[in-house]
Amino acid sequence: MKSKNNKHLLIMGAFAFIGVILFVATVVLTYTAFFAWLEASGGSPILDVWEIRGELPPENASIIHLTEKDFEQHPALDSAIRGDNLDPGAWYLGDTPYGVLDKRTIGSAPVTYLEREVLIESFGPDVEARNQPYIEYDGAYYYFLTLIP
Amino acid sequence: MEEDKKLESRNRPKTAAIIIACGLAGIVAVALGLMLADALILYAMEGSGGQPMLYVMERAEPGESTVVPLTEQDFERHPALDAVIRGEERNPSAWEWGYRDQRVVGGTKVSYAESKALHETYDSIMEYEGAYYVILTTWP
Numbered sequence: 001m002k003s004k005n006n007k008h009l010l011i012m013g014a015f016a017f018i019g020v021i022l023f024v025a026t027v028v029l030t031y032t033a034f035f036a037w038l039e040a041s042g043g044s045p046i047l048d049v050w051e052i053r054g055e056l057p058p059e060n061a062s063i064i065h066l067t068e069k070d071f072e073q074h075p076a077l078d079s080a081i082r083g084d085n086l087d088p089g090a091w092y093l094g095d096t097p098y099g100v101l102d103k104r105t106i107g108s109a110p111v112t113y114l115e116r117e118v119l120i121e122s123f124g125p126d127v128e129a130r131n132q133p134y135i136e137y138d139g140a141y142y143y144f145l146t147l148i149p
Numbered sequence: 150m151e152e153d154k155k156l157e158s159r160n161r162p163k164t165a166a167i168i169i170a171c172g173l174a175g176i177v178a179v180a181l182g183l184m185l186a187d188a189l190i191l192y193a194m195e196g197s198g199g200q201p202m203l204y205v206m207e208r209a210e211p212g213e214s215t216v217v218p219l220t221e222q223d224f225e226r227h228p229a230l231d232a233v234i235r236g237e238e239r240n241p242s243a244w245e246w247g248y249r250d251q252r253v254v255g256g257t258k259v260s261y262a263e264s265k266a267l268h269e270t271y272d273s274i275m276e277y278e279g280a281y282y283v284i285l286t287t288w289p
Contacts, residue, residue, distance in 0.1 A: 011167065018171060019178040026182025027189070034190050062245075069240045073256040075200060114287045118204050118256070121247035128249055 043149035045116045048108045049080040049142055051088070052101045056141050062133040064123055074122065076115060077144070080107035081137060097125065097132035097143055106142065116146045194261045199289030201264040204256040205233045207241070208281040209249075211274045219277040227267060229259050230284070234277060254282065264288065 057063055071078035079085040089105040096103055111119065123144065125132040135142040224231035232238040233255040240255040259267065264286040271284040 015170060015174045019174045022175050022178035023182045023185075026179045027186045030183060030186035031189055034186075035193075067240075069238075073202075073204075073238070073240060075202070112287050112289070114204075114285055115202075117247070118206075118253055118285065118287075121206065121251060122242040122253045124246040126245050126249070127247055129245075131245075133246065 044110045044112060045149065046108050046147045047076050047080055047111045047116070047119065047144055048147060049077070049106045049144045050096065050103050051106045052096055052098070052103045052141050052143065053091070054101050056101075057098075057134040062124075062131065064133050064135050066135060066137040070122075074115075074119060076109040076111045077119065077123075080109045080144075081142065083107075085109040098134075111146065116148075119144070119146065191261050191265065194288070201259055201261050201289065202256050202287045203229050203233060203259045203264060203267055204285040204287065205230070205254045206251050206283045206285055207254045208251050208274065208283060209244070211276070211281045214274045216274050216276045216281065217271075219275045219282070227263070227270075229257050229263060230267065230271075233257050234282065251283075259286070261288070 066077075066081075071082075085107040087105075087107050091102050091104045093100060094103050120127075123133065123135055132143055135144070219230075219234070224234075229238075238255045238257040242253045244250075244252045246252070267284055268286045275282045275284065
């Protein structure tokens with residue numbers, strides 16, 4: 001009788017042991033796999049914002065006037081134009097989507113692929129017509145490019 | 150010899166029961182482990198300080214995907230979705246930017262847990278008042 005009880009206890013103990021081992025292994029594996037995946041996908045696209053100056057914009061140009069709501073909904077744009085990632089460079093004459101103009105880098109911020117898609121859908125360029133709008137904020141004109149790693 | 154055989158045939162269901170119980174214990178342990186890991190990941194992300202966002206994209210055509218209608222219950226359960234589609238976070242862009250068959254309707258900040266729930270619940274094309282929407286959640 002006693003040996004039967006002992007056998008039962010032994011079997012229950014083995015179950016519990018296997019259960020605990022599998023439980024811990026699953027937690028550790030999933031957790032480390034998730035963060036390893038995050039690390040590996042570290043090469044995120046970069047949002048680069050440029051300011052342009054000159055006789056801008058032409059009469060028939062498409063202009064997007066940035067509002068507070070736009071900045072609130074697109075934190076990366078906010079940080080590049082007026083936040084932590086604002087870091088204006090020197091002015092120089094260079095190629096822009098509107099021709100050769102005086103331009104300077106204003107700021108850049110890392111974005112996810114989805115954020116990049118949302119930025120393009122919100123502020124251009126028009127993929128079909130290859131038309132880039134002028135982005136205006138506080139009297140200055142901007143355009144942005146997203147670089148994929 | 151014969152007794153041995155008898156014992157063996159009596160032990161067979163017992164062995165099978167033990168194997169099944171072991172398998173079940175394993176499945177339960179792995180399921181519980183996955184649930185705990187999920188909760189731990191959410192907890193770690195909440196502490197990371199990044200800001201997840203919810204964006205809603207409007208599609209001109211639903212395409213060939215299944216379309217699920219959004220109900221008042223959806224808006225009640227997810228106030229962020231309500232705010233973006235028909236509330237104060239609605240801020241639609243022009244159709245002409247990006248691809249012309251879609252535009253961004255708006256976006257708002259959400260918690261990681263809310264972002265995960267939205268991502269898991271709304272993985273198809275949604276319809277509300279004749280317009281088609283796709284729900285996008287971004288994790289920084």
